[in-house]
Amino acid sequence: MAKEQNGCVKPARGPILPAERTGRQGETSREEAVVVGARVGREAVDFEAHAYIRGEGFKTIKLSDYRGKWIVLCFYPGDFTFV
Amino acid sequence: MHKIWQEQELSRMVEGGVPFPMVSDPGGRIGAAYGVYDEAAGVDIRGRFIIDPDFVIRAMEVLTPEVGRNPEELIRQLRAFQHVRATGEVTPSGWQPGQTTLKPGPALVGRVWEVWKP
Numbered sequence: 111m112a113k114e115q116n117g118c119v120k121p122a123r124g125p126i127l128p129a130e131r132t133g134r135q136g137e138t139s140r141e142e143a144v145v146v147g148a149r150v151g152r153e154a155v156d157f158e159a160h161a162y163i164r165g166e167g168f169k170t171i172k173l174s175d176y177r178g179k180w181i182v183l184c185f186y187p188g189d190f191t192f193v
Numbered sequence: 194m195h196k197i198w199q200e201q202e203l204s205r206m207v208e209g210g211v212p213f214p215m216v217s218d219p220g221g222r223i224g225a226a227y228g229v230y231d232e233a234a235g236v237d238i239r240g241r242f243i244i245d246p247d248f249v250i251r252a253m254e255v256l257t258p259e260v261g262r263n264p265e266e267l268i269r270q271l272r273a274f275q276h277v278r279a280t281g282e283v284t285p286s287g288w289q290p291g292q293t294t295l296k297p298g299p300a301l302v303g304r305v306w307e308v309w310k311p
Contacts, residue, residue, distance in 0.1 A: 124223055125222055125225075130249075145281065147227065148242060152250060153248050155223075159218060159223060162195035162199065162216060169264070176244065178245070178246050179247055180243070180244070180275065182243055182244075184239075184241050184262075187236040187258045
């Protein structure tokens with residue numbers, strides 16, 4: 111197995127808004143993005159976050175890195191709890 | 194923290210530890226965007242989303258933290274959405290792979306009882 115890396119050297123951006131992604135002018139606040147939120151039948155909210163991946167170590171990933179695949183996104187209150 | 198959980202506990206439950214990325218959400222900003230952040234407790238509650246290859250959310254399930262999820266139902270939904278995407282058919286309630294599907298359209302209206310006998 112390759113040596114695990116620690117790539118979490120700078121803060122991750124968190125949610126990425128559509129306006130931010132396309133570089134469009136006209137500010138959309140973070141609060142508005144929260145209101146837009148997640149809905150079935152709508153495009154998922156992209157985000158950037160630090161991840162621990164078995165065998166690869168710590169790295170910064172985006173949800174959209176997995177575009178083109180089926181994704182299951184799970185939230186849970188904390189490590190060492192059941193899921 | 195994720196690494197310690199993997200090494201101390203998960204690797205004892207799943208051989209080699211869980212194979213998917215474990216992400217942290219400090220401050221709950223990602224959870225808030227997905228409607229699963231509990232500000233009072235300062236944690237993300239149990240939310241689960243199925244996202245298709247076009248990056249469209251197909252399903253969501255959100256529970257308060259006391260009750261765990263049912264992975265079999267997640268896999269059933271995932272297979273059903275994959276079947277629908279591949280065939281254009283729709284799957285009735287409780288559908289499992291291999292069972293009868295429905296072809297939506299005017300001809301089906303009022304005739305589901307004839308076609309679908311679970």
